Amino acid sequence: MTVIDPRGNSHHFGTGVNGPSVTIRLHEKGLERRLFFNPELVAAEAYMDGTLTMEDGSTAHDLLMLFSVNREPFGAHPVQSLQKRIWRFLKRRQQRNDVTRAKRQARHHYDLSTDLYRLFLDEGLNYSCAYYRTPDDSLEDAQNAKLTHLVAKLDLEPDMEVLEIGGGWGSLAIRMAEAGARVTSLNVSPEQMKIAEKRVKDAGVEDRVTFVLKDYREFQGRFDRVVSVGMMEHVGIGNLGTYFGKVRACLKDRGFALVHSIGRMTPPGTTGPFIQKYIFPGGYVPALSEVFEPIERHGLWVCDMEVLRLHYYYTIRDWRRRFAANRDKAAELYDERFCRMWEFYLSAVELGFLHGSNMVFQLLLSTERDAVPILRDFMFDNERALNAGN
CATH class of the missing domain: 3.40.50.150 (Vaccinia Virus protein VP39)
Incomplete structure (x- = not known):
C-alpha cells in the first residue's frame, strides 16, 4: 500500500508480493489521525467527500480488498479492539427499533x-x-x-x-x-x-x-x-x-x-x-x-x-x-x-x-x-x- 499524504510525501507499506497493491492520496490535514482512530467510518466518508482519492489506477474495491485480506491482524490492533468493545456496548441502543x-x-x-x-x-x-x-x-x-x-x-x-x-x-x-x-x-x-x-x-x-x-x-x-x-x-x-x-x-x-x-x-x-x-x-x-x-x-x-x-x-x-x-x-x-x-x-x-x-x-x-x-x-x-x- 502506498499512501500519499497531504504534503505530497509517499509512504509505502507491505511487500507488494502475493497480494493487491493500492495507492491512495489524502487531501486533508489531520485525516491520518482520524483514520487511525476510526478507519471503517472515516475512510468511507473521506472517499465519499473526495478527501481520500485512489491513484495509479486503484479503485475503492482494491482498497477494501487489501483491508479484507488483512482483516485478522488489523482487527487485533488495540485501537480496533477498543472500538469493537465500544460498538458492542452501544449495540442495543443503536438497534432500539420500535x-x-x-x-x-x-x-x-x-x-x-x-x-x-x-x-x-x-x-x-x-x-x-x-x-x-x-x-x-x-x-x-x-x-x-x-x-x-x-x-x-x-x-x-x-x-x-x-x-x-x-x-x-x-x-x-x-x-x-x-x-x-x-x-x-x-x-x-x-x-x-x-x-x-x-x-x-x-x-x-x-x-x-x-x-x-x-x-x-x-x-x-x-x-x-x-x-x-x-x-x-x-x-x-x-x-x-x-x-x-x-x-x-x-x-x-x-x-x-x-x-x-x-x-x-x-x-x-x-x-x-x-x-x-x-x-x-x-x-x-x-x-x-x-x-x-x-x-x-x-x-x-x-x-x-x-x-x-x-x-x-x-x-x-x-x-x-x-x-x-x-x-x-x-x-x-x-x-x-x-x-x-x-x-x-x-x-x-x-x-x-x-x-x-x-x-x-x-x-x-x-x-x-x-x-x-x-x-x-x-x-x-x-x-x-x-x-x-x-
Whole structure:
C-alpha cells in the first residue's frame, strides 16, 4: 500500500508480493489521525467527500480488498479492539427499533428510487441472496433458482394461506401465487409496495396477493405458511424474541415458517459504523447463537436448516459489476457522493461474504415436530417438479 499524504510525501507499506497493491492520496490535514482512530467510518466518508482519492489506477474495491485480506491482524490492533468493545456496548441502543423508528429506518434504504435498483438488480428486483449452482450462473438464473428453491421448501398446496413478512418488490409473492397460494405480503416501504402492486397486476395474480403497509408487530392472523426473506436483518438484536414470537403466533397448528436471513459464523458482534450510519441504520446480522435462543424460548422446532456460504458473495459481486457499468445513470439519479457511498457499500458487503464471517441461512420452523416432512427429499422432489414445469 502506498499512501500519499497531504504534503505530497509517499509512504509505502507491505511487500507488494502475493497480494493487491493500492495507492491512495489524502487531501486533508489531520485525516491520518482520524483514520487511525476510526478507519471503517472515516475512510468511507473521506472517499465519499473526495478527501481520500485512489491513484495509479486503484479503485475503492482494491482498497477494501487489501483491508479484507488483512482483516485478522488489523482487527487485533488495540485501537480496533477498543472500538469493537465500544460498538458492542452501544449495540442495543443503536438497534432500539420500535415500530415508528423501524419504519423510518427501512424507508431510509428502500424508498430510494426504484430506478436506482433497476441499474444493478435482476429483472425481478430481487434484493436478497440468489442461489448459484455455479459461480458463472447469470444473476437472472440465480435469482430465479432462489425463488424456486424457496417455493419448493414451502411445500405449497392449492389455496394455502401464506404470510410474507417483508415483501420487497413482489417477486416471491408472484411466484407463490403462481404456485396456487393466497398471499398476504407485509411491507413498510410505500415506494416498494407501489411497484410490487403493479408487478403483481402485470403478472395476472392480483386476485391472489394482498399487500399490507404494516410492520410485522402491527399485524395479526393465522396462516398455513409464514415466509420471511431478507427481513430479519432489520429487526435488531433486542427484537428477535418479538419477531419469532410473531412468526409462531401467525402459524396454524400444522403450519410452518421459512426464514431466510444473513447471519455470521462467529460469536455475536456489531454492525460496522459505516453500514450503521449510511446504509442500514438499526440493522444487525445475528450470530446463530442469538437466533436459536429466542427460537428455543418460543417453543419452535427447527425442522431444517441450510447454510449458503458463498452464494451472497456471487450475488453482490454481480450487483457491484452492474452498478459500475451503470454508474453514470446512478449519478444522474443522485450525485457523485451517493455513487461513491454505494460503491463503498457494495464492495464492503461483497468482501464480507468472501473473507469475513457472513453467510446466509434458511430455517424451517414449526410448533410441531412433524409438520414438515421428516425427510428432506420433499424439497428436491418439489424443486425438480417446479423446474420441469418452467
